[in-house]
Amino acid sequence: MQFTRLPAYDDVLPVDSTHYLAELQKLGYIQCGVHCSVLKPHCAGMLYNGSLKTCILLKSHLNSGLVNWDQPHFGWRLLVNLNACQPGWSPFDGHCYFLNMTSDVHDVASATCQQHGGYLVETDSSEENTWLTKEFHSSGGWIWNGISDKVQNGKYRWTRPDSQVTFTGWRPGEPSGGSGSQCAGFDQTGIWNDMGCNQRYRYICERDF
Ligand SMILES: [Ca+2]
Numbered sequence: 001m002q003f004t005r006l007p008a009y010d011d012v013l014p015v016d017s018t019h020y021l022a023e024l025q026k027l028g029y030i031q032c033g034v035h036c037s038v039l040k041p042h043c044a045g046m047l048y049n050g051s052l053k054t055c056i057l058l059k060s061h062l063n064s065g066l067v068n069w070d071q072p073h074f075g076w077r078l079l080v081n082l083n084a085c086q087p088g089w090s091p092f093d094g095h096c097y098f099l100n101m102t103s104d105v106h107d108v109a110s111a112t113c114q115q116h117g118g119y120l121v122e123t124d125s126s127e128e129n130t131w132l133t134k135e136f137h138s139s140g141g142w143i144w145n146g147i148s149d150k151v152q153n154g155k156y157r158w159t160r161p162d163s164q165v166t167f168t169g170w171r172p173g174e175p176s177g178g179s180g181s182q183c184a185g186f187d188q189t190g191i192w193n194d195m196g197c198n199q200r201y202r203y204i205c206e207r208d209f
Pocket residue numbers: 095121122123124128206
């Protein structure tokens with residue numbers, strides 16, 4: 001078990017329970033840690049309240065956009081599971097994510113993610129799309145995701161051939177298509193657009209826990 005407490009998040013709780021994995025009552029701190037590190041494989045961290053003996057297991061680490069700073073909830077402490085992902089990678093719902101700040105073309109971005117043991121991010125749900133946007137998109141500009149129609153014009157798929165497309169977040173009127181726009185990125189609102197694959201943008205790599 002390896003946890004670290006983040007004192008910046010003392011006495012606060014998330015805005016809502018979207019990223020809760022489980023809420024457990026009548027548990028000591030150590031037992032809560034056992035649940036997070038052993039019993040729940042996708043646990044990224046825990047909120048623990050010693051007076052209430054209540055433990056909330058989390059799918060992701062918290063960030064400033066996920067927390068309600070205006071309303072104090074005294075006694076809650078945040079401990080992140082350091083074993084959830086490698087240093088520099090952020091956990092969410094059983095996967096780890098890394099924002100590469102060096103802008104590059106889509107092919108190079110994809111190859112670099114493979115070198116890191118992962119793949120160019122596959123956004124499988126609205127929840128994942130929202131979390132990615134809040135976690136990584138603090139500035140303007142586009143961020144590549146892994147969808148493109150390079151293989152077959154008009155048929156958008158992820159870079160890994162076996163991955164199903166279960167969610168898309170296209171802006172109305174997109175994908176605009178054509179041979180000049182075959183790779184997709186998302187903006188700071190989480191909306192997708194297809195653009196030229198040889199444009200250079202930052203990109204997110206994803207891998208399993
Ligand atoms: Ca994914």
